Amino acid sequence: MIPSITLDELLARFKLDPAPFKPVAGRYPCRLTRYYAGLIQKPGDPIWRQCVPDPLELADxxxxxxPLDEExxxxxxGLIHRxxxxxxxxxxxRCAVYCRFCMRKRQVGCGAVGLDMERAIAYLAATPQIRDVVLSGGDPLLLPADQLHSLLGRLRTIPHLEIIRIGSRVPVTAPGLITPALCRMLAEHHPLYLNTHFNHPRELTGEAAQACCLLADAGIPLGNQTVLxxxxxxxxxxxEQLFSGLLRLRVRPYYxxxxxxxxxxAHFRTPLVRGMExxxxxxxKVSGLAIPHFVVDLPGGQGKVPLLAQTARHGDDGWTIRNLAGNPVSYHDLPGSL
Ligand code: SF4
Incomplete structure (x- = not known):
């Protein structure tokens, strides 16, 4: 059970009228942990904007x-093979907190999970070129521990699955869920990696540090994906503060x-050139270990590529980015994202 707070409670704390927020939460669910909401200092601050519904989400x-053609x-x-x-x-x-910028806004917090587990495991077992499976969602660490243990155990019976990765924002939004018992269970399924998702240095709290420490002590290499x-x-x-702080927590900034x-x-987007700058x-300025790759996931399922001067070129008709096969793909910043 995660200690949570309702949107109404949070808005009341800041004496805000709930009316503008309700239609947004009706379209894209809102879920807040008491812990993460407790990091908010004032409306509109970097924590607030990540977790509180914003009427801009309903703009056309x-x-x-x-856009990544996952379906x-x-x-x-429920199994993406890109x-x-x-x-x-x-x-x-499900996630502990529904991030307003989520790439799977269409799914998280909505209806039942669409995964057909038996068919997915049969597909993985019958596809020997798959060496690496990523558990994502939603948040895998929100599964009951016995269910996650059983799933990891079943994946481990597939000989060609060399590594298992878990993508989880629990260390950021509900670090109290990372317990010694959970870490002991995860350690039974090595080689297991975990990528988490810190976006701002204010998320690097003592509780988050403790959660990362437990995971790292269980021998789980930790990476971090920050969304710009x-x-x-x-x-x-x-x-600079975020990436240096992550290294102190034994979390390697990855992307x-x-x-x-x-x-x-759209209101969260920056132009591509900003990330490169x-x-x-x-x-x-910081250790090379603290510098992640700046990556873009190309629309239409064309793949994730690091943006380097060699792979990305800007011209009069927008960006041309070479995909992993070396083929040029057109890419356009949104008008107004400058
Ligand atoms: S934790 Fe990840 S999957 Fe869940 S809402 Fe946030 S970004 Fe989306």
Whole structure:
């Protein structure tokens, strides 16, 4: 049971009228832990903006609910097979907090999880080129521990699955759920990696540090994917503090992620060039270990690529980015994202 707080309670704390927030929460669910809401200092601050519904989510931004074509790339409901050697299993549609910028806004917190587990495991077992499976969702660490243990055990019986990765924001939004018992269970399924999702240095609390310490002590290599969010972390000083702080927690900054072109999130997007400037500005200032790759997931399921001068070129007709096969793909910043 996660100690949670309702949106009404949170708004009452700041003496705000709930009326403008309700239609947004009706369209895209709102869920808050008491812990994460407790990090908010005032409305509109970097924590607030990540978790409190914003009427801008309902703007007609011309974006698509599934720009990465995950549903087309799912041979089995809930299993995404985009790269030859990797697959993603969407094991839950619940999270401790529903992030307003989520790439799976279309699914998280809505209805039942769409995964057909038996068919997904049969597909993985019958596809020997898959060596790496990522448990995602929603948040896999919101599954009951015995259910997660059983799933990991079943995956471990597939000999060609060399590594298992878990994507989880629990260390950020509900760090109290990371217990010694959970870590002992996870350690039974090595080699197991965990990628978490800190976006702002104010999330690097003592509780979060303790959660990361328990996971790292269980031998689980920790990485972090930060999403570049307009007005939240799109400043050099913020990222420098965040990435250096993560290293102190034994979490390696892995990706700085360009916001996907997901419907309802346009207000969070920065232009591509901003991410490139931010990464360039970190060089020489912080340890190379603290500098993640700046990546963009190309629309239409064309894959995730690091944005380097060699792979991305800007011209009169927008960006041309080479995908993993070396083919040029057109990419356009949203008008007004400058
Ligand atoms: S924790 Fe991840 S999957 Fe869940 S709402 Fe946040 S970004 Fe989306």
């Amino acid at each position: 931004d011309g974006q698509h609910p599934d 087309r790339l799912s041979p089995v409901p 790269y030859p050697d990797r697959a993603v299993l969407l094991v839950s549609n 969010l307009r007005g939240i972390n799109d400043q050099h000083a913020v990222l 700085l992620h360009q916001m996907d072109l997901v419907k309802g999130t 931010l990464i360039a500005g970190l060089r020489g």
